[in-house]
Amino acid sequence: MRPLVFYRSTVGKKIVMAVTGLILIGFVIVHMLDVTLAFRGPDAVNALGRFLHGTADELLWVVRVILLAAVILHIDAAWQLTRIARAARPTGYAERRPQVSTLAARTMRWGGVLLLVFIVFHLLHLTTGTLHPSFQPGDVYANLVTGFRVWPVALFYIAAMVALGLHLYHGAWSSVRTLGLTRPAANPFHRPLAIVIAVAVAVGFALVPLAVLVGWLR
Amino acid sequence: MDLTLRVWRQPGPTVPGRFVDYPAQDISADASFLEMLDVVNERLSARGEEPIAFSHDCREGICGSCAMMIDGVAHGPVRGAATCQVHMRVFADGSTITVEPWRSAAFPVIKDLVTERSALDRIIQAGGFITAPTGGARDANEILVAKDAAEAAMDAAACIGCGACVAACPNGSASLFTAAKIAHLGALPQGQPERSRRVLRMVAQMDEERFGHCTLFGECQEACPKLISIDVIARMNRDFLRACTSPPASAW
Numbered sequence: 001m002r003p004l005v006f007y008r009s010t011v012g013k014k015i016v017m018a019v020t021g022l023i024l025i026g027f028v029i030v031h032m033l034d035v036t037l038a039f040r041g042p043d044a045v046n047a048l049g050r051f052l053h054g055t056a057d058e059l060l061w062v063v064r065v066i067l068l069a070a071v072i073l074h075i076d077a078a079w080q081l082t083r084i085a086r087a088a089r090p091t092g093y094a095e096r097r098p099q100v101s102t103l104a105a106r107t108m109r110w111g112g113v114l115l116l117v118f119i120v121f122h123l124l125h126l127t128t129g130t131l132h133p134s135f136q137p138g139d140v141y142a143n144l145v146t147g148f149r150v151w152p153v154a155l156f157y158i159a160a161m162v163a164l165g166l167h168l169y170h171g172a173w174s175s176v177r178t179l180g181l182t183r184p185a186a187n188p189f190h191r192p193l194a195i196v197i198a199v200a201v202a203v204g205f206a207l208v209p210l211a212v213l214v215g216w217l218r
Numbered sequence: 219m220d221l222t223l224r225v226w227r228q229p230g231p232t233v234p235g236r237f238v239d240y241p242a243q244d245i246s247a248d249a250s251f252l253e254m255l256d257v258v259n260e261r262l263s264a265r266g267e268e269p270i271a272f273s274h275d276c277r278e279g280i281c282g283s284c285a286m287m288i289d290g291v292a293h294g295p296v297r298g299a300a301t302c303q304v305h306m307r308v309f310a311d312g313s314t315i316t317v318e319p320w321r322s323a324a325f326p327v328i329k330d331l332v333t334e335r336s337a338l339d340r341i342i343q344a345g346g347f348i349t350a351p352t353g354g355a356r357d358a359n360e361i362l363v364a365k366d367a368a369e370a371a372m373d374a375a376a377c378i379g380c381g382a383c384v385a386a387c388p389n390g391s392a393s394l395f396t397a398a399k400i401a402h403l404g405a406l407p408q409g410q411p412e413r414s415r416r417v418l419r420m421v422a423q424m425d426e427e428r429f430g431h432c433t434l435f436g437e438c439q440e441a442c443p444k445l446i447s448i449d450v451i452a453r454m455n456r457d458f459l460r461a462c463t464s465p466p467a468s469a470w
Contacts, residue, residue, distance in 0.1 A: 002418075006462040010391075010431035011421050011455055081389075081431045088323050088390030088430035094226075094237065095316045097290035101388065101435035108433065174434040177448070180456025184370070184449045189436055 018175035042141035104170040118160035148212035165202030271330040282378030292382035292441035320385035337427040344423035345416035374401035376444035386441030389430030394438035397454035414461035
């Protein structure tokens with residue numbers, strides 16, 4: 001085992017980003033499936049809320065600790081690598097034409113910053129209720145509906161989900177490659193699974209504030 | 219063809235540079251990009267001006283010397299070609315062409331378009347070799363090499379070390395170069411004894427030289443005159459992870 005050699009190297013830091021990224025992808029998929037229970041009515045989503053905060057309370061905290069650790073490691077590695085990359089090209093090009101890199105790949109950093117801002121707001125909005133106009137602990141459905149009736153908040157959520165979709169479009173594909181789990185491919189940019197994950201997660205989440213805005217969920 | 223060149227001129231490593239416009243008139247459409255520069259340089263010399271310094275050697279796409287950013291693309295607009303294999307017919311008559319050196323902290327500019335690329339040599343020195351006994355050459359088929367291993371090694375060995383991957387990478391990463399050299403030896407039976415040591419040393423040297431990390435933008439593969447696939451980077455990472463997590467090999 002060479003933990004120091006591993007974390008000091010850029011390859012090791014990227015592997016940390018990939019592993020923590022995959023953990024977070026797993027979380028957003030489960031979370032999206034949970035949240036869309038709102039479309040099956042107040043009882044379904046509130047029952048899940050009661051289960052998570054009652055029966056599974058200890059498990060919930062274990063998951064929260066793992067997610068927090070994953071987020072911290074993900075951001076720390078991203079921060080260090082960004083600094084290394086900036087130092088690697090002190091003088092930029094007068095003219096540069098990207099050939100194949102995707103918008104998703106080129107917005108990983110600022111998109112990630114936007115997602116961090118969103119996560120902080122989201123926790124204060126729908127977990128603690130601090131920034132919620134009429135938060136009722138335990139009534140998940142009512143909190144969603146009253147929370148998203150504030151249209152700037154709903155639009156911010158939808159914009160953040162677009163950023164999440166882009167982040168996943170690159171991240172779900174590149175993390176697996178970074179871990180070296182891929183076989184040689186005729187077209188290494190081909191990413192059917194990443195597209196499905198990115199679209200499903202972004203659309204699934206964004207449907208909830210959208211449905212409140214147009215009055216489907218009330 | 220009549221063209222305008224917008225070229226980075228920098229008299230020396232520590233002197234600030236700037237772009238200078240040069241007319242390039244009456245250029246043959248069948249001239250290579252380097253031949254076009256030769257013509258411009260002859261005219262500059264005739265006028266008593268300092269010619270544009272650029273690296274070149276084989277002029278047939280195998281030496282990796284001719285390194286320049288042409289209109290924002292490493293080695294110019296032809297896919298899978300080094301600068302010497304780009305012909306002027308691919309440019310529109312009357313266009314202005316911007317020519318810059320590779321930009322990387324690891325590749326300091328020596329003069330004009332010439333950069334110091336020995337950082338790549340030091341990555342090779344760190345582990346891009348096999349420890350083979352010297353003496354008489356062994357029979358070619360004494361060590362059996364599977365066809366797919368030979369193909370994988372050959373594909374990676376196509377790397378000519380030009381540095382276009384670094385130049386094209388938004389992070390200034392040398393991952394494609396380093397990974398190609400690791401895959402080239404690591405795919406062969408002769409490369410197995412030093413496989414762990416090789417990836418650890420070469421990755422450490424790559425970081426030491428202040429290259430950036432790999433985000434898998436894919437720009438390197440597109441810029442590579444040999445079109446080496448980013449698949450080799452996945453392979454390098456897997457080797458690195460394995461070398462970091464397994465106990466060091468020991469004869470005892």
